[in-house]
Amino acid sequence: MSDTAPLLSVRDLRVQFNTDEGVVRAVDGISFDVAPGETVCVVGESGSGKTVACESITKLIPMPPGEIAGGEVRFDGDDLTDASEKQLQSIRGDRIAHIFQDPQGALNPVYPVGAQIAEAVRLHSDVSKAAARDRAIDLLDRVGIPEATNRVDDYPHEFSGGMKQRVVIAMALAADPDLLIADEPTTALDVTIQSQILNLLRDLQDEFGMSIIFVTHNLGVVAEVADRVVVMYAGKVMETGSVHDVFERPSHPYTKSLLECLPGIGRSMEPIGGSLPDLTAPPEGCRFHPRCPHATADCRSGSHPELLEAASDHRAACVYYGPGYDVSAIRGDGEAETRATDGGRDDSHDSHGDSR
Numbered sequence: 381m382s383d384t385a386p387l388l389s390v391r392d393l394r395v396q397f398n399t400d401e402g403v404v405r406a407v408d409g410i411s412f413d414v415a416p417g418e419t420v421c422v423v424g425e426s427g428s429g430k431t432v433a434c435e436s437i438t439k440l441i442p443m444p445p446g447e448i449a450g451g452e453v454r455f456d457g458d459d460l461t462d463a464s465e466k467q468l469q470s471i472r473g474d475r476i477a478h479i480f481q482d483p484q485g486a487l488n489p490v491y492p493v494g495a496q497i498a499e500a501v502r503l504h505s506d507v508s509k510a511a512a513r514d515r516a517i518d519l520l521d522r523v524g525i526p527e528a529t530n531r532v533d534d535y536p537h538e539f540s541g542g543m544k545q546r547v548v549i550a551m552a553l554a555a556d557p558d559l560l561i562a563d564e565p566t567t568a569l570d571v572t573i574q575s576q577i578l579n580l581l582r583d584l585q586d587e588f589g590m591s592i593i594f595v596t597h598n599l600g601v602v603a604e605v606a607d608r609v610v611v612m613y614a615g616k617v618m619e620t621g622s623v624h625d626v627f628e629r630p631s632h633p634y635t636k637s638l639l640e641c642l643p644g645i646g647r648s649m650e651p652i653g654g655s656l657p658d659l660t661a662p663p664e665g666c667r668f669h670p671r672c673p674h675a676t677a678d679c680r681s682g683s684h685p686e687l688l689e690a691a692s693d694h695r696a697a698c699v700y701y702g703p704g705y706d707v708s709a710i711r712g713d714g715e716a717e718t719r720a721t722d723g724g725r726d727d728s729h730d731s732h733g734d735s736r
């Protein structure tokens with residue numbers, strides 16, 4: 381990981397929804413960092429809390445029923461959980477941009493797209509209307525809208541789904557944000573367009589130098605865009621590490637199962653057996669234990685495991701990385717995997733040396 385201070389630092393964030401059915405603990409004590417210029421992918425099955433986590437950063441979740449029940453969201457040093465709505469509005473328009481799955485909601489149907497982008501430009505910087513319009517054309521061109529000069533006065537409905545999502549990206553970039561939060565921005569699009577949009581985001585990141593949080597449940601997309609990965613399950617972070625390490629050596633049984641569901645990489649294409657726990661009454665111990673083939677008595681009681689070091693800069697919330705466990709039991713296939721930094725616990729094997 382880089383030595384620079386993180387741009388975003390989420391610490392023990394807890395977000396709940398107070399509903400008639402009970403308290404839904406959608407995000408239950410998660411921590412992760414995003415470094416400047418880095419792309420962090422948040423992955424996990426549907427309902428694992430990815431969207432709630434991301435929308436809580438700038439408090440976009442509906443409150444009530446939502447409530448930030450604890451923790452910190454430090455952005456460039458300030459704790460956003462303490463920020464006023466006015467401060468948050470200015471941060472959302474200026475420094476943290478969100479892109480959602482459905483581009484429709486981000487665009488106002490009654491205004492031409494260029495006018496909407498120009499308005500976003502003017503919110504961010506003190507420029508003339510004419511200069512803002514020129515910038516809008518430039519941004520439309522940058523995101524790959526052909527003949528941007530002729531399309532600037534078109535209305536959202538005149539664009540196809542993929543082109544509309546590009547317009548939304550142009551709008552998000554209008555403020556030259558430090559952090560772009562993209563929540564499944566391509567799942568509604570066909571595969572070719574998805575991959576064009578992903579390439580576009582990568583190019584734009586090189587050019588604009590922003591950090592990106594990318595939410596997806598598609599591990600193929602993760603492999604394509606991520607620097608680092610945060611794997612979520614039932615409101616918890618199960619594993620985090622570089623995209624290389626997580627794909628090469630998935631360390632949590634949950635991540636392993638997710639990867640085995642991925643066509644072409646895993647052996648089986650079966651979905652993970654069982655279903656997500658009821659978040660109003662999650663299981664004791666590890667949240668994943670009812671679905672985990674390796675669960676022991678320790679996994680079934682007490683609190684959810686802490687994130688433990690599986691290798692250097694690679695952590696997993698699994699008791700097998702604690703004292704008294706043989707980690708090869710969850711690696712499978714007799715792989716002689718070990719923790720690179722392990723200082724000679726009795727369950728460790730000879731290090732085969734990290735190839736990186």
Ligand SMILES: Nc1ncnc2c1ncn2[C@@H]1O[C@H](COP(=O)(O)OP(=O)(O)OP(=O)(O)O)[C@@H](O)[C@H]1O
Pocket residue numbers: 397399404406424425426427428429430431432433442445446597659
């Ligand atoms: N407004 C709400 N009221 C009650 N529960 C909610 C609300 N919004 C989200 N939740 C619950 O929070 C949990 C996490 O939802 P979230 O949308 O973050 O999942 P996700 O990981 O983004 O899933 P997906 O991949 O389907 O987008 C779910 O159990 C969901 O039902």
Ligand code: NI
Pocket residue numbers: 430431432563
């Ligand atoms: Ni979601």
